[in-house]
Amino acid sequence: MNKMLKVSLIALTAAVGGNAVSAADSTDPIKLTLHDWSGQLINTKIMGSILEEAGYYVEYVQADYIAQFAGLKSGDLHLAMEIWETTGREALDEAVATGKVVNVGETGLQAIEEWWYPLYMKDRCPGLPNWEALKDCAEEFATAETSPNGRYVGGPVTWGGFDDERVEALELDFEVVHAGTDAALFAELESAYQREDPVILWVYVPHWAPAKYEGEFVEFPAYTPECYSDPSWGINPNMAYDCGKPRGPIWKAAWSGLQEKWPGAYDIIEDYTITNEEMSAMVGRADLDGVDIDTVVADWMSENKDRWSAWIAD
Structure with missing residues (x-):
């Protein structure tokens, strides 16, 4: 034309x-x-x-x-x-x-993106949603491939999110496994939820998952810009990303x-x-x-x- x-x-x-x-x-x-x-x-x-x-x-x-x-x-x-x-x-x-x-x-x-677990996991890790509970019960989230470390299913690597850095900065005994796609991420949740298998993963809002499944977001130390830019800020004085993700x-x-x-x-x-x-x-x-x-x-x-x-x- x-x-x-x-x-x-x-x-x-x-x-x-x-x-x-x-x-x-x-x-x-x-x-x-x-x-x-x-x-x-x-x-x-x-x-x-x-x-x-x-x-x-x-x-x-x-x-x-x-x-x-x-x-x-x-x-x-x-x-x-x-x-x-x-x-x-x-x-x-x-x-x-x-x-x-x-x-x-x-x-x-309005966005929330954070670690999320089904409510049945709270019985196995009763200190949740406080993130510090994960220090004592990481093995409750383990699989045969990650034991004794817990397994956290992150989003596709292209999404960012700094989950690997957060695990290291907060000294969590978890292995981060990234889903290949959005569909794979929620297929993992669906499969685990039906069998009440251990699972903790990246869930976001707006999305149907928090409405369909009973669960909670982990409560990490509150995000501030300094958490991402200044290693001396926060719980770990030597590393950045020792906090939750921003919301907004x-x-x-x-x-x-x-x-x-x-x-x-x-x-x-x-x-x-x-x-x-x-x-x-x-x-x-x-x-x-x-x-x-x-x-x-x-x-x-x-x-x-x-x-x-x-x-x-x-």
Whole structure:
């Protein structure tokens, strides 16, 4: 399709639908990053669908969670819909400090990512949820492969999270085993829970797992930025990461040129919000009920037309 035809089609779309595209907006596709967990795919495709309803061209690009910042800085990627305060804030702040990436604000989602155990494990390690209990009952979480050390199932290594560093800094007798994918992580939980086998693993919110299974997050020493940057801070005076993970918003991050190149789209992205309850329900439909993610997204779009239409009209 040549550029003149593309411009004509966008102008027609805007005229018919009252959408956000104007002469100030580029006709190039806006490139949104996709990662490897269902919530992020849903969140990103909802945003992409809204932008398409507004008359923009959208392209989805598979990208590593942390490595995506290189593409956002260069302008090869344009929008990342889920930068978690829990694991991505350092990378986000570094990228924003370069002037090449902007924080477009909160998605409305509030993140928790932490060690989590089923409630039946509390009977075997009664000092929980206090993290110090793990010092006395690590063997209760052991498997044949890790005994006498406990086994902690972390997220895929691309997620970050500093679990290996935390185990060392807090002198926990645990071996960190990283799940290969988000699906593998929760398959491990499902399998262990059904048999009441020992398990402790990375669980996050928003997600369906804390609603489906009875359990608790481990209470580590409270996070502060100094815990990650200053080894002298905290329980272990020689090592950083001797605390829990941060908690807080999930952010939208964009290439700094997005607002100038697609000003109408930038305004829509700023306005966009969604709740933990909505996202957890949609992830449950995808992961538990087997509903295709594109169908989950299409249903949300159909049920929330007045809401996203207002973002386009603003």
